[in-house]
Amino acid sequence: MTARSLIIEETPLVLYCLRRADDALILGHRLSEWCGHGPTLEEDMALSNMGLDLLGQARSLYSYAADVEGRGATEDGYAYLREERQYRNLLLAEQPNGDFAQTIARQFFYAAFADLFWRAMTSSADDTLAAIACKSEKEMAYHLRHSAEWVIRLGDGTGESHARMQAAVAAMWSFTGEMFAMDDAERELIEQGKAIDLGPLRDGWRATVSDVLRTATLDMPASSWMQQGGRAGRHGEYLGHILAELQHLQRSYPGAAW
Amino acid sequence: MMENKMMPLWEVFIRSRNGLAHKHVGSLHATDSKMAVQAARDVYTRRGEGLSIWVVPSAAIVASDPSDKAMMFEPAESKVYRHPTFYEVPDEIGHM
Amino acid sequence: MYTQALNATDSQIQPVEDMSQAAAFQARIDAEERIEANDWMPETYRRTLARQISQHAHSEIVGMLPEGNWITRAPSLRRKAALLAKVQDECGHGLYLYAAAETLGISREQFFGQLLSGNAKYSSIFNYPATTWADIGAIGWLVDGAAIMNQIPLCRCSYGPYARAMIRVCKEESFHQRQGFEIMVTLSRGTGEQKAMAQDALNRWWWPCLMMFGPPDTVSEHSDASMAWKIKRFSNDELRQKFVDATVPQAQHLGLMLPDPDLRFDEASGHWLYGEIDWNEFKQVLAGNGPCNRDRLAARRKAHAEGAWVRDAAAAHALKQMRAAV
Numbered sequence A: 001m002t003a004r005s006l007i008i009e010e011t012p013l014v015l016y017c018l019r020r021a022d023d024a025l026i027l028g029h030r031l032s033e034w035c036g037h038g039p040t041l042e043e044d045m046a047l048s049n050m051g052l053d054l055l056g057q058a059r060s061l062y063s064y065a066a067d068v069e070g071r072g073a074t075e076d077g078y079a080y081l082r083e084e085r086q087y088r089n090l091l092l093a094e095q096p097n098g099d100f101a102q103t104i105a106r107q108f109f110y111a112a113f114a115d116l117f118w119r120a121m122t123s124s125a126d127d128t129l130a131a132i133a134c135k136s137e138k139e140m141a142y143h144l145r146h147s148a149e150w151v152i153r154l155g156d157g158t159g160e161s162h163a164r165m166q167a168a169v170a171a172m173w174s175f176t177g178e179m180f181a182m183d184d185a186e187r188e189l190i191e192q193g194k195a196i197d198l199g200p201l202r203d204g205w206r207a208t209v210s211d212v213l214r215t216a217t218l219d220m221p222a223s224s225w226m227q228q229g230g231r232a233g234r235h236g237e238y239l240g241h242i243l244a245e246l247q248h249l250q251r252s253y254p255g256a257a258w
Numbered sequence B: 001m002m003e004n005k006m007m008p009l010w011e012v013f014i015r016s017r018n019g020l021a022h023k024h025v026g027s028l029h030a031t032d033s034k035m036a037v038q039a040a041r042d043v044y045t046r047r048g049e050g051l052s053i054w055v056v057p058s059a060a061i062v063a064s065d066p067s068d069k070a071m072m073f074e075p076a077e078s079k080v081y082r083h084p085t086f087y088e089v090p091d092e093i094g095h096m
Numbered sequence C: 001m002y003t004q005a006l007n008a009t010d011s012q013i014q015p016v017e018d019m020s021q022a023a024a025f026q027a028r029i030d031a032e033e034r035i036e037a038n039d040w041m042p043e044t045y046r047r048t049l050a051r052q053i054s055q056h057a058h059s060e061i062v063g064m065l066p067e068g069n070w071i072t073r074a075p076s077l078r079r080k081a082a083l084l085a086k087v088q089d090e091c092g093h094g095l096y097l098y099a100a101a102e103t104l105g106i107s108r109e110q111f112f113g114q115l116l117s118g119n120a121k122y123s124s125i126f127n128y129p130a131t132t133w134a135d136i137g138a139i140g141w142l143v144d145g146a147a148i149m150n151q152i153p154l155c156r157c158s159y160g161p162y163a164r165a166m167i168r169v170c171k172e173e174s175f176h177q178r179q180g181f182e183i184m185v186t187l188s189r190g191t192g193e194q195k196a197m198a199q200d201a202l203n204r205w206w207w208p209c210l211m212m213f214g215p216p217d218t219v220s221e222h223s224d225a226s227m228a229w230k231i232k233r234f235s236n237d238e239l240r241q242k243f244v245d246a247t248v249p250q251a252q253h254l255g256l257m258l259p260d261p262d263l264r265f266d267e268a269s270g271h272w273l274y275g276e277i278d279w280n281e282f283k284q285v286l287a288g289n290g291p292c293n294r295d296r297l298a299a300r301r302k303a304h305a306e307g308a309w310v311r312d313a314a315a316a317h318a319l320k321q322m323r324a325a326v
Helices: A012-032 A041-069 A075-080 A100-121 A127-156 A159-173 A184-191 A201-215 A238-246 A248-252 B002-006 B033-044 B066-077 C019-030 C043-068 C077-102 C108-116 C133-154 C160-188 C192-211 C223-228 C236-254 C279-289 C293-325
Strands: B009-015 B023-029 B052-057 C264-266 C271-273
Touching: A012 A041, A012 A075, A012 A100, A012 A184, A012 A238, A012 C077, A041 A075, A041 A100, A041 A127, A041 B023, A041 B033, A041 C077, A075 A248, A075 C077, A100 A127, A100 A159, A100 A201, A100 C293, A127 A159, A127 A201, A127 B033, A127 C293, A159 C293, A238 A248, B002 C293, B009 B033, B023 B033, B023 C077, B023 C160, B033 B052, C043 C077, C043 C108, C043 C133, C043 C160, C043 C223, C043 C293, C077 C108, C077 C160, C108 C293, C133 C160, C133 C192, C133 C236, C160 C192, C160 C236, C192 C236, C192 C279, C236 C271, C279 C293
Parallel strands: none
Antiparallel strands: B009 B023, B009 B052, C264 C271
């Protein structure tokens, strides 16, 4: 016997919350995998702090989605009882930790986006989202600063670190386009002033990324092909493994409280 | 040993509230001052302990020699006239 | 988390030191004065402390591994956040403790070297596997409970940097045992399967937790000097008894059975008397033959080795910046 998966009424606002919550949960989950294995004790602490920030963001967003959906769902229901195809996170978030350079590239690309995103969302017409944005914006500003400092150190550091950082930037690059993608559901919310238009964020993101990469003596990838699918529940092979671990107990002992 | 020199020790001072002085809270290792400030934030302010951080390379701290303790500090102990309780003021004057 | 089991006094070599200095030092200790890093101290005091504090630090860092094993599988987001924050705290505690040990003139890198080469010891408890979610409850409740018994007296340790680190550790750890006990409460009031999971975890962790306090006083040869120096303020058996007395009513509250048929309350002494501890098992685990000794060291070695290029890169960047600034 396994626990039944949740059936969700994905109104535009519920979907919007779940997408951002899933980004935060899955990326936070990835960061939590570092705990106890970081390159220094100091960085072990930093990675867990970022993971906890993201986990907190995910919980606020799931709780709000549950309120909006109004069918008795809970944060844990969304996290533990949805199938892989129901997860809406960016493909970027589910990419494996790889070496420390890959973790940093993933964090840097995401934070450079999320920092702008949440800052813009502080003026959302939806009060709850605006409040979540106020908190998240500060957290992501720090993630951006911290990860950018590492991009610079790894890019500029040694021959080996430069090569690893450049490879990590290249590996993560094709997952960055999806951050700016919008569909009809989001456009509806944008018209209501609840969501923000992601198009104008692109230039700011590019400027931050190119500044930091230049300081780090790294090349901006030339490739323009971008992977997509996470927002619609089409994931790579990694997410299934994440969920197999994450959902193990809830699936194995249906209905139990923990 | 090589690595030790390259990842020096820093002393961390935190101001817990405006109006209070920075207080020594501990140490950490970092390669440079920016990373030291960030590490201090991540290590020593996880429970809202601070509003401001100072980091100082441990090697930059000059300390008095403990064996000079008598010479350095005991002479001050006999200067009782520096303290308000040394002086007598009539009770009816009250607090002064 | 703490390892009193290992705080062996380094007493092989007694260097010839100025006897009046040693007497003055002991007088300061007896007067409850704190010793600070630059103060004169007997070499054996310094070595004993360096060993004890670094073993304590190693225990925190290795102690991240069994619980870290469940971070990605925590059964609710609330539990996941609490567990991640707790294991992160252990990293912080290791960090504070290495820093305290470094004041004795040995670098963190050297202490790491001792751990990774297998020459340093850490608490025996972390060589047991955390195989079910209930183990996370049992570790928080029992292992952290035992640790608190050990750590609170250390806040008054004669060595200032160690005592200050311990004050910070104890303050932060206050939530650790509570989160563990809360997990045990939830499981023991849950389904039959959950209750069985909780009982099984208790069965496996109880005896190793009693061993955490170290050999019985009758055979513990190292306590005297540490007691005289006020590095240690209670004997192994005293602390073990305190732990048992505190834990029995908690187990009763949970409706779980402690796996000791000889456990009984002694009216005369007011203590819970416990059965024979298998000291051979303890010795085997300390000797490297616990179920997870190899895995724990391998995990630490892997993290250290895989982080080397990162540390090198940061150092190289700092050097370039310094040269550019000149």
